[in-house]
Amino acid sequence: MSRPTRQILNPRSALAVLGVLCVLFSIAPPRWTRWQRAFAQPARTILLPISHPLYQLVGGSTTEALPRGLNAADFRAIRQHHDELLTKTQQLEREAKGLREVISQLQRGIDINPGLVVKQITAPVLGVSTDLSARVLQVRAGRRTGVLPRAVVAAAGVHLVGVVVAVDDRIATVQTITDRSAPKLIGVVMLREGVPGPLCQLQERKGRDLIFTVGEGEFIDPETSAPIPVEAGMLVRVRDDAMPLYAEGLIVGRVTSADVNPEVRQRRVITVRPEIEFGTLRQVQIRMLDDASPLPLGMESAHEDESARALATASRMSHGAGMRGAVP
Amino acid sequence: MLFLAWITLGLDAGLRSALSIGDARIAPLFSLPLVVFIGLSAPALPTLWSSFFIGALIDLTSPRAGLLGFAGGEGGGGLGMSGTEQILLGPHALGYVAAAYFVLTLRGVMMRKSIVALVIMSVLGAMVESIVSTALLTVKSLHAGSFEFSAGASLVQGAGSAVYTAFSAAVLGVVLIPGHAWFRFSDPLARRYGGR
Numbered sequence: 001m002s003r004p005t006r007q008i009l010n011p012r013s014a015l016a017v018l019g020v021l022c023v024l025f026s027i028a029p030p031r032w033t034r035w036q037r038a039f040a041q042p043a044r045t046i047l048l049p050i051s052h053p054l055y056q057l058v059g060g061s062t063t064e065a066l067p068r069g070l071n072a073a074d075f076r077a078i079r080q081h082h083d084e085l086l087t088k089t090q091q092l093e094r095e096a097k098g099l100r101e102v103i104s105q106l107q108r109g110i111d112i113n114p115g116l117v118v119k120q121i122t123a124p125v126l127g128v129s130t131d132l133s134a135r136v137l138q139v140r141a142g143r144r145t146g147v148l149p150r151a152v153v154a155a156a157g158v159h160l161v162g163v164v165v166a167v168d169d170r171i172a173t174v175q176t177i178t179d180r181s182a183p184k185l186i187g188v189v190m191l192r193e194g195v196p197g198p199l200c201q202l203q204e205r206k207g208r209d210l211i212f213t214v215g216e217g218e219f220i221d222p223e224t225s226a227p228i229p230v231e232a233g234m235l236v237r238v239r240d241d242a243m244p245l246y247a248e249g250l251i252v253g254r255v256t257s258a259d260v261n262p263e264v265r266q267r268r269v270i271t272v273r274p275e276i277e278f279g280t281l282r283q284v285q286i287r288m289l290d291d292a293s294p295l296p297l298g299m300e301s302a303h304e305d306e307s308a309r310a311l312a313t314a315s316r317m318s319h320g321a322g323m324r325g326a327v328p
Numbered sequence: 329m330l331f332l333a334w335i336t337l338g339l340d341a342g343l344r345s346a347l348s349i350g351d352a353r354i355a356p357l358f359s360l361p362l363v364v365f366i367g368l369s370a371p372a373l374p375t376l377w378s379s380f381f382i383g384a385l386i387d388l389t390s391p392r393a394g395l396l397g398f399a400g401g402e403g404g405g406g407l408g409m410s411g412t413e414q415i416l417l418g419p420h421a422l423g424y425v426a427a428a429y430f431v432l433t434l435r436g437v438m439m440r441k442s443i444v445a446l447v448i449m450s451v452l453g454a455m456v457e458s459i460v461s462t463a464l465l466t467v468k469s470l471h472a473g474s475f476e477f478s479a480g481a482s483l484v485q486g487a488g489s490a491v492y493t494a495f496s497a498a499v500l501g502v503v504l505i506p507g508h509a510w511f512r513f514s515d516p517l518a519r520r521y522g523g524r
Contacts (some may be wrong), residue, residue, distance in 0.1 A: 011373055015380065019425060022418035026464040029471045036388075036415045043388035050338025058346035128345045130337075131390035131420065132353040133465075133482050134475070136413075138391070165393045166413030173413045175393030180476040182393065207351020279345035279353070 458486025
């Protein structure tokens with residue numbers, strides 16, 4: 001090698017060149033640096049043998065407060081059973097509503113395909129992003145197990161964790177709902193169990209807390225005829241047309257505080273905290289459509305044109321429809 | 329040293345979440361004290377290269393989800409589209425190089441085989457790393473379709489994590505400093521003054 005070439009390709013100049021390239025990668029648009037994803041899987045493969053056992057060793061499952069006189073295991077079991085039953089009730093109610101629509105379509109002479117079948121895979125969590133500012137999980141389930149981007153991820157079967165945003169053969173990357181880049185989720189505040197209240201839209205995220213704006217209007221209790229205000233302790237469940245149908249009814253979290261919105265006085269702002277600490281989850285359930293079962297008519301459109309559904313929900317939010325008057 | 333780097337990166341990926349404090353997710357760094365230890369003992373160029381590789385591995389194992397997450401991926405909408413995971417090589421790689429350079433600059437006035445020096449330099453180095461990586465991530469997040477990023481929150485997290493890193497540096501110092509001779513670092517000061 002000639003002397004000038006050796007002078008250029010020395011370790012010091014190579015490091016300087018790499019430094020300049022890293023700065024350029026940082027200022028380049030995301031589409032120009034997409035190829036870097038190819039290096040992520042080998043890097044994970046190098047680190048997983050040490051990071052995964054450590055994560056599983058120290059990881060917990062929930063960080064919820066424990067009532068006095070009850071041990072943690074019993075409390076968790078009771079709470080989980082309770083939540084599962086309520087979620088099933090919610091889903092059955094939605095299914096019944098869907099079936100009523102199907103019946104009305106049948107009456108109009110339209111052929112209907114068999115019902116929506118959701119496949120659920122339980123997958124261990126491999127770890128979180130090394131940089132904790134990104135609230136992203138990596139789970140051991142990939143294309144080989146049938147996971148696709150946009151599959152919904154839940155914990156303990158009923159708590160919404162997030163959505164799969166990228167999948168390789170064996171590992172899926174999950175964007176949690178507390179990640180700053182996650183979209184503005186729409187939920188419904190449950191005034192009591194089985195009594196859906198106002199819709200609420202996610203406005204911002206503060207650490208683990210999700211700040212929602214609640215729609216206008218007052219909800220009247222059909223039993224007592226007294227208005228039911230949104231208050232701390234109420235559950236918030238997913239009711240978002242932009243999310244896949246199988247995310248419907250999953251628990252977003254519990255209201256920890258409710259205040260008047262300083263910008264729009266008729267609306268309230270609630271702080272919702274997920275009941276699961278996503279950073280210490282050991283396993284999650286990935287929910288997605290079973291490919292073997294075709295979608296019924298009417299539900300197909302939900303997947304093909306979800307932006308339209310999102311617009312419809314946003315419209316409901318802005319006009320307060322479905323939020324005024326008595327509880328159904 | 330490669331084995332140690334693997335162990336400390338594994339500790340970062342596996343333990344940081346469990347050791348994090350509060351909503352700001354303040355957590356200690358384990359790989360940075362190792363970089364500081366190398367910086368206090370080894371010649372400049374190997375220090376900078378090892379810090380670059382450690383930082384690059386952190387970048388490659390820190391996926392970020394893009395802004396279009398729930399709405400259907402980079403290509404539009406619908407199931408089966410490619411996801412919006414973003415891997416960004418650079419912020420931590422350059423942050424670690426900056427931290428290593430900072431240590432190299434100051435090591436002349438430090439007692440190199442002291443745990444106190446390792447702890448102090450780790451805290452300061454982690455702050456430097458946080459500032460550099462936050463700056464680069466902020467620039468990246470300005471692009472449309474990129475991830476959402478709060479520089480303020482990241483700096484608060486970085487400063488808190490830097491202080492918390494004192495704990496991990498002290499633990500690593502107890503292991504690394506007595507075993508200093510095993511690593512057979514070529515002594516930069518000995519070379520400068522014409523032999524040992």
